[in-house]
Amino acid sequence: MVVRLREGVHARPAAQLAQLASEFAATVQLCRDSLVVDARSALGILSLAAEYGAELLIRAEGPDAHEAVECIAAFLQGEKQVRRER
Amino acid sequence: MDSSLPRWQLLPKLGQEREGEQQLSLRGVAASPGIALGRAYIVGTETAASSGQQPRTAEQEWERYRWALEQLLQELDAAQQVAQREAPAMASVIESYRLMLSESALQETVQRSIAQGSTAEEALRAALEPTIYRLRFSSDAVLRERAVELEQFLRQLVALLRNRMPQRSCARNAVVVAHALTPSDVVLFHQAGAVGLVTAVGGITSHTAIMARTLGMPAVIGLRGALSLIRAQELLVVDGYAGVVIVRPNAETLARLQRHQSRAQWRIQLAQRLARIPAQTTDGYRVRLLATVASLQDVEDALVAGAEGIGLVRTELLVLQRRGVPGEEEQYAWYRQLCQGMGEAPVTIRLFDLGAEWREAIPVLERNPALGMRGIRYMLHHPELLRAQLRAILRVAAEGFTLRLLLPLVNSAEEVRTVRQMLRELALELGYRGRLPALGSMVETPAAALGAAKLAEVSDFLSIGTNDLTQYTLAVDREHELLAEMFDPLHPAVLELMYRTAQAARAKGVPVGVCGELASHAAATELLVGMGIEELSATPGSLVPLKQRIRQLSRAAAQARLERLLSGCCSNGV
Numbered sequence: 001m002v003v004r005l006r007e008g009v010h011a012r013p014a015a016q017l018a019q020l021a022s023e024f025a026a027t028v029q030l031c032r033d034s035l036v037v038d039a040r041s042a043l044g045i046l047s048l049a050a051e052y053g054a055e056l057l058i059r060a061e062g063p064d065a066h067e068a069v070e071c072i073a074a075f076l077q078g079e080k081q082v083r084r085e086r
Numbered sequence: 087m088d089s090s091l092p093r094w095q096l097l098p099k100l101g102q103e104r105e106g107e108q109q110l111s112l113r114g115v116a117a118s119p120g121i122a123l124g125r126a127y128i129v130g131t132e133t134a135a136s137s138g139q140q141p142r143t144a145e146q147e148w149e150r151y152r153w154a155l156e157q158l159l160q161e162l163d164a165a166q167q168v169a170q171r172e173a174p175a176m177a178s179v180i181e182s183y184r185l186m187l188s189e190s191a192l193q194e195t196v197q198r199s200i201a202q203g204s205t206a207e208e209a210l211r212a213a214l215e216p217t218i219y220r221l222r223f224s225s226d227a228v229l230r231e232r233a234v235e236l237e238q239f240l241r242q243l244v245a246l247l248r249n250r251m252p253q254r255s256c257a258r259n260a261v262v263v264a265h266a267l268t269p270s271d272v273v274l275f276h277q278a279g280a281v282g283l284v285t286a287v288g289g290i291t292s293h294t295a296i297m298a299r300t301l302g303m304p305a306v307i308g309l310r311g312a313l314s315l316i317r318a319q320e321l322l323v324v325d326g327y328a329g330v331v332i333v334r335p336n337a338e339t340l341a342r343l344q345r346h347q348s349r350a351q352w353r354i355q356l357a358q359r360l361a362r363i364p365a366q367t368t369d370g371y372r373v374r375l376l377a378t379v380a381s382l383q384d385v386e387d388a389l390v391a392g393a394e395g396i397g398l399v400r401t402e403l404l405v406l407q408r409r410g411v412p413g414e415e416e417q418y419a420w421y422r423q424l425c426q427g428m429g430e431a432p433v434t435i436r437l438f439d440l441g442a443e444w445r446e447a448i449p450v451l452e453r454n455p456a457l458g459m460r461g462i463r464y465m466l467h468h469p470e471l472l473r474a475q476l477r478a479i480l481r482v483a484a485e486g487f488t489l490r491l492l493l494p495l496v497n498s499a500e501e502v503r504t505v506r507q508m509l510r511e512l513a514l515e516l517g518y519r520g521r522l523p524a525l526g527s528m529v530e531t532p533a534a535a536l537g538a539a540k541l542a543e544v545s546d547f548l549s550i551g552t553n554d555l556t557q558y559t560l561a562v563d564r565e566h567e568l569l570a571e572m573f574d575p576l577h578p579a580v581l582e583l584m585y586r587t588a589q590a591a592r593a594k595g596v597p598v599g600v601c602g603e604l605a606s607h608a609a610a611t612e613l614l615v616g617m618g619i620e621e622l623s624a625t626p627g628s629l630v631p632l633k634q635r636i637r638q639l640s641r642a643a644a645q646a647r648l649e650r651l652l653s654g655c656c657s658n659g660v
Binding site for chain 1: 181217235
């Protein structure tokens, strides 16, 4: 998927994304080229240096993996109200 | 010193030799407006590779690390609380860094390195540097700024590991000079009473710059060599308008500063007196002084300063603030409020100049947004946005307010014709009677300046946007920290293009104005008057000094001076 956040994934979005990812039971990884990071780590996400238009791969494993991928993809697409439905 | 000299002649070049204890002017990037005077408080920057101390056990290293991190997190907490009060928009940035530095992934990485025999410093570096390096080489300026900030947090942690606590209380009434500052630093130094900021690295999009602006603290950033040229306790003048730091100001500079400050104090009184006096040269040449505004507050300030109208409403700030393009109704209400504030005076609404800062709706990747889909191109590409904006403007104009429309980044007469046609159609649709709002073109590219005669034929007025004209003429990014010195709106080539534009407009009998940073620059006023510019649009705060300056000038002398300057430059082959 392609990052559509206006300013790229910088400090604030990285922290928000990490928080979002840690709400899921599934382990979620984000990959850019050969770099793979844990989506629960804001620092890791930041190290992807994902600017607007960067291509990322989302990988999830676990019971709610499907939902996690969708939710994180929506966030990276710049959809504002990303919240997990309970 | 002749203050009417162009800026590049006024200021010594960066890196000039230190002559005795003479005054030294250093040029950086203007990050936050205002002028501050204070002694230099230097923030330590040691980043030596290894501490070279006696070996400690892994447990001791881990304890040292935990203690240092705890101190930093407490600082961030304190900074966040202050920010919540004084710069709410920035509080979440600090919170993000707090989350990032306290997350368990980082602690695990550090713990693992320490268990394998690293010192706390080495472990920290190993954990943070990969991220810093990747960000530093990002193609994106905003992400590169985050590398600077993260690196600064690393420096702070390393300093804390050596028991060096930040001495913020010493910064009272001082100018903080640092390699870089984190957003939390800025808040805490502000809280401690620091009056200004100077950093060696960082650009205009850094959180440091944004935070300083939010707190109203004058700042000059990206001043390479700040730490080698400025010594502790030296007296500094931070000119956050011009991006200049004066080290060891001499008596003349201090006197000028004092005049500036006392002027600022009774500016309002003066403005009230001056508001009724026209901006006219000694030989009777009349200039219309207009205000550049972005908010309703600015409109109030403009009225106090005696503005004769609004020369430019920066509508795109409305988009950035609400993080979306407002619809017709919202725009109508906002424009109406602006006009109500100004009464009968004209209000010039620039069509949304969406571009580099607002990329959400651009479907293609832009390697070079300054040359991409922005200005009137963007609006013509999104006719629904253009239509909504034109309708909102027409509806306000229908109520009897004097509105003018300004098209950003025009390159050809065709673009103006298209908008005018659309305006006519919408007027019909709305049953609009009376004269259509005047339609003006911004001259911001060399193409527009060289084709000014053609633009003047289809426009009701022209307005030269000096920031973009400078950027596109010199091929210098105005926000590039290393090229700050080269971004010179008074460069002979830029002046030449402005002069040609003014001549072409006058030949067609179309009024020509200038908006942008240059309009408020005292040294440039004479040149603009010399060109025959009829309208100047500047921020409300600079209108009174501008009017005073104009009243001291003679049009004839200004013209002679400009022609001398331009012919001199041309013979030099520029």
